[in-house]
Amino acid sequence: MYSLDINFLNDRPGAKNQGGGEKKNRPSLPVGGMTPIYVGVAVAVFFPALLGTALWFVQAQSANVDEKIAVLEQENQQLEAKIGDIKQIRAQTESIKSENQALVSVFDQIKPWSAMLQVVRDRIPATVRIESIKQTPPETVAQGQSAPNRAGGIEISGTARSFNDVNDFLLSLKQSPFFKSAEGKIVTAQLADSPIPQGLPAGVTVKVPSVVKYTIISKLSDVPASELMRELEQKGTVGLVARIRSLQRTGVIQK
Template sequence: MYGLDINFLKDRPAYQPKGEQKKSGVKLPTGNLTPIYLGVGLGLCLPVFVGGGLWFIQTKTSELEQAIALLEEEGKKLDVEIASINKIKEQTNAVQAETKSLVTVFDQIRPWSAMLEDLRDRIPASVQIENVKQTPPTPPAQGEAPTNPAGGIEITGLARSFNDVNDFLLVLQQSRFLKSSESKITTASLVDAPLPPSSGANGVQIKPPQVVKYTIQSSLSDVPASELIRELEQKGTVGLVTRIRAMQKTGVITR
């Protein structure tokens, strides 16, 4: 009988011949290694590029923040200057409005001395003036300004006839101190002349002659006093003319 002698130790790696042992480890690729090098290079360069980009962005962000801070500071300074300019403009507008209002009032002055002198020069010899008074302006409609804030004038007196009253009205309509379109006779009636009572040789009372008692109304002219310099000079209103010419020189009143 035969016996089997099997040696399993020979199958173990330690008992294998050196030439027959299997090689272990990572097999290196063979052939063209350029793609591998490129991949490795890109892998190494990518963090550098990312880091450089972040540094560039942070630098630019810091510069932009500084620029924005400077612009905001300049904007605040400009806001202060603009507010100051606006305040000066408001003050200037207020002064101009006050000056304009003062000039408007001053330019509407009608010296009574000049107007009475003008009436004296125009009244016919057959007409007498008993009273001259200024009348208030006509009240305007609600919410409207007066059409003629200077008001008007009312003249009462006596005339020899109705024709003399008409002649007096026509002469007044030529005055630049009055509005010709608003000059009119409001009343005219025959009355006894205001003479002292007298009697004839036989003691008979003599009736006084009749005359026309009239009332003429007109509105004062709205022509500025600066346009009436010639008339004011002719009537001897030297002070007002001097002031108007002084304001014309300074430009407060336009010529």
């Protein structure tokens, strides 16, 4: 028969450790196991520091940019004020130039009466007599439009020996650069009795031939006086010629 040999001493705590038994296993760290921890700590410290440094740098740059923007805005305001002054001066200059040009254009349209009378005197036939000469005003135009002829025209009345003499007088005036050839015309021309000469002896009668009473009108030319310098000099209008030449030297009137 079998026998059971049971040793209850081996079942006591710590019985296996006596006499060189098994030792209880303890956890241990491998060599170099702390490196990842150090790396993690370094990363955790380095990146926040780097982020803080970058944030400080960005804030500093932003403050610098804001300061430059403030300076530039101030300079821009100063430049805008100066530009406004320049625009105002330019507007005033253009207004003055426009006024001067308007005055010059009116001045350049002047036809002296002395020159007009000399033209009529040079071109009247020997058989034509003048009783009156008067200037006619320029045509009225609508508001905002310029007058076609600021100088107006001329009206001549008198007597002539015949109708042909009146026609010759009109054609002669049309050839003058001081008048518009297309605007000259005979308004009236009719036969009339000649006035009886004064101082005849009593009882003496004289038969006087009839004459033609006429009225001629013509418009003054639009040609500027600056383009009629030679004709004006020939008519003795030296004062106007001298003023025009002075304006040409200053550039107000183009040559």
